[in-house]
Amino acid sequence: MTSQWGDLSNADVLLTCGCNNAENHPISMKWVNRALDKGAKWIVVDPRFTRSAAHANIYLPIRPGTDIAFFGGMINYIFEHNRMQKEYCTHYTNLTYLINPGYSYDPETGLFSGWNEKTKKYDKSSWSYQTESTHEWDTSAQGAYAWTKQPGVPAFTPPVLKTPKKDPTLSDPHCVYQIMKKHYARYTLDKVSSICGMNKKALEEVYDIYTQTGASNKAGTILYALGQTQHHVGVGNTRIMTIVQLLLGNIGVPGGQLAALRGEPNVQGCTDMCIDPGAMPGYLQWPSSVNDRTIREYFEHETPADGYWANKPKFLVSFLKSFFGENATAENDYGYDWLPKVDDPAKRSLQNAFHLMEEGIIKGYFFFGQNPLQSLANARYLRNTIGNLDWMVFDDMYMTETASFWDAPDMKDKASKIKTEVYFLPVAGPLEKAGTVVQSGRVMQWRYQALHPHGNSKPDFHILYELAKHIRELYKNEGGVFPDPILNTKWDYEIDGKPDTRKIAWELNGYKTADATADFKNATPKLLPSFADLKADGSTACACWIYTGYYANTKDALDPAIQNVARRGKEDPGNLKIFPNWAFSWPANRRILYNRASCDEHGKPWRADKVVVEWDGTSWKTNDVPDFVAASKNTDGKLVPVAPNNKAFMMRWEQNASLFSNALKDMPLPEHYEPYEAPTNNLLNGSQSNPSILFADHHSIKDTTGAPEEYPYVATTYSFTEHWSSGQETHCAPALNEMMPHQYCEMGVDLAREKGIKPGDKVRLFNKRGSIVVQAMVTHRIAPLEVNGKRTYTIGIVHDWGWSNHFVTGDITNDLPPNVGDPNCFIQESKAFLVGLEKA
Known part of the structure; x- marks a missing residue:
């Protein structure tokens, strides 16, 4: 948010x-x-x-x-x-910017300029801006980038700022406004x-x-x-x-x-920590094995020429100091060579991991906090693939479909052939451990331990901590192909001899490395108050730069009750309902991102009754932490106000927001492409689905594609109140099972009438990937739609069931969706696919 x-x-x-x-x-x-x-x-x-x-x-x-x-x-x-x-x-977007004259879009093919049919990828050079002028970084002693010359900062060639050409009249055919206007003119009512x-x-x-x-x-x-x-x-x-x-x-x-x-499952926190093959904590990109072989190459490839991301070297060096501690020095580029270098993040995605399991490339896998054989698309293919692993480690509160995949109804006759050794590690539940969670609104709060873990369960942090200690010991005693990253990792998250999440909190918050040795041994670290304090010279450490300051409190770093994350203030300056003293909202406790845009170019709020920030002629009045440079140090080192400018989106190198973008892999302007399986042809361009779609050529999906003539109904999946996620926890609550006892699909009365289906009938939904039997919910809530002149029916299917629960079982809804993916983030397509329908 x-x-x-x-x-x-x-x-x-x-x-x-x-x-x-x-x-x-x-x-x-x-x-x-x-x-x-x-x-x-x-x-x-x-x-x-x-x-x-x-x-x-x-x-x-x-x-x-x-x-x-x-x-x-x-x-x-x-x-x-x-x-x-x-x-x-x-003033605040790239609406006036001029795009390269080589840019084009062809509705006949559905392709933007730069398409390579052989690689199925775009050369995005024609999607760039025209350049008005160039400017080099001022790295002089008094310059804004003097920090690049400080001792300990890895050497790199600073980027050159290319100032884009603009057309304030919006009449040039190459300006973003004219390009967008032309592009979306096809999207008529x-x-x-x-x-x-x-x-x-x-x-x-x-x-x-x-x-x-x-x-x-x-x-x-x-x-x-x-x-x-x-x-x-x-x-x-x-x-x-x-x-x-x-x-x-x-x-x-x-x-x-x-x-x-x-x-609720801390999705925002997982995003921030980038549990993703393409990114590191704080939305830093993993080094590429092609472009980022050295830290110099990383800085030169990843550092933008302007905007706050120009501080990326500070964020990376601080991350490396947190990760490798005293072993990260200026002489070894802070351990940069020990970081993994990723060839293609898409190949390391969870969907593609199953392809690699099938090929025998991945031999073992850790599944922590997930149940992919219930929640990933084309789950039947996954069940038949995961048995190729030599070993699998699974931690959860319950025996899930992934943890017991051989018990699937369609796997019974194959169970004797499965060679996989499965280790189940019982994990503590949310109320049985302490630590931070990050919810919608980027709000971080401390969750206290309410109960001791049940039986032999342990918090997942403890499990990972002990596991890493044993792995380090094995590498230390037996060696390995490349033991350096394992043995040089800083792994000291204990207080009084026990793993403690507060030490993780200190690492995420950040600290001065000069204080780390003495203070951390005494368990009273001096934590950094802001990411503005991070340095690229090795003097600071921070595991996730956007969290800097979230746990900072000089009184007692051991006590979360007095940390920023545990604040309870209900003050509401400006009557904006953003409560700045309640908990902590990253970054910097900022509640409304890009809040400079709440004012006009002169700093006057668009709405006088809703003031977030305001320039009064001499300084900024603020009811929220400014998301812009509101003050800077003069030559005497004193903070002085910075008068209004048009830099409302300071994380962008242009410091303007992007309407037209060359950052994505598949389209500079979003274009309609039909789902991988659709009931109609694409009416807007000549490409049925996204040309850059991932995994569509893999046999697991290519051989299971269904045409609308065979499978005429559009299916989508959804959740509901009574059951949650893959259903493991909620199906253990009898009251919730009584409230919603059956897996079902929802269909309109017209479709039910055509098929002779009545409420409560068991029906079969099927395509080439799978077949499930559920109860029919016949309602007026899903009406037939006229799509391209043809009556089209939609069926909604709940997905919170599986075979592993002791109380209520059901089929795996995700047997039905196709395992294709988005080329930028690799997410699956679960919300639109084709099925057939009949009474069971």
């Missing part, structure tokens, strides 16, 4: 698309209802008439997998009806309604209401979750929502945000 839960109450219009927040994120409703009480409008766009839709002002059904078409049509509507917040976009299966008049009403938030005195919020992300164009889906919000001036302002609704 770019803001906070409470900030939802400041919205004039809320648009829920890709989530069911009333049911799956119920705390949001406290603040949505406050907005509604003040006269806000709430729009819900969803394949089903959900519990959220039941409370909304407007409900608009949509065919799963067509979100880019829907929002692309909204962009076209913004341009056609002059709803853009022009002043905001001109007729075309979008035909693709999405929407009523044209209702679609226009939704566009009209939401785009009114482009007025400077209005604000709109978009709420989304897995309904937007679990597609092979998932990143394109989130990007196009960002573009809509930027065009309307809805980012950085009170009541205007892009609200990614995170789940």
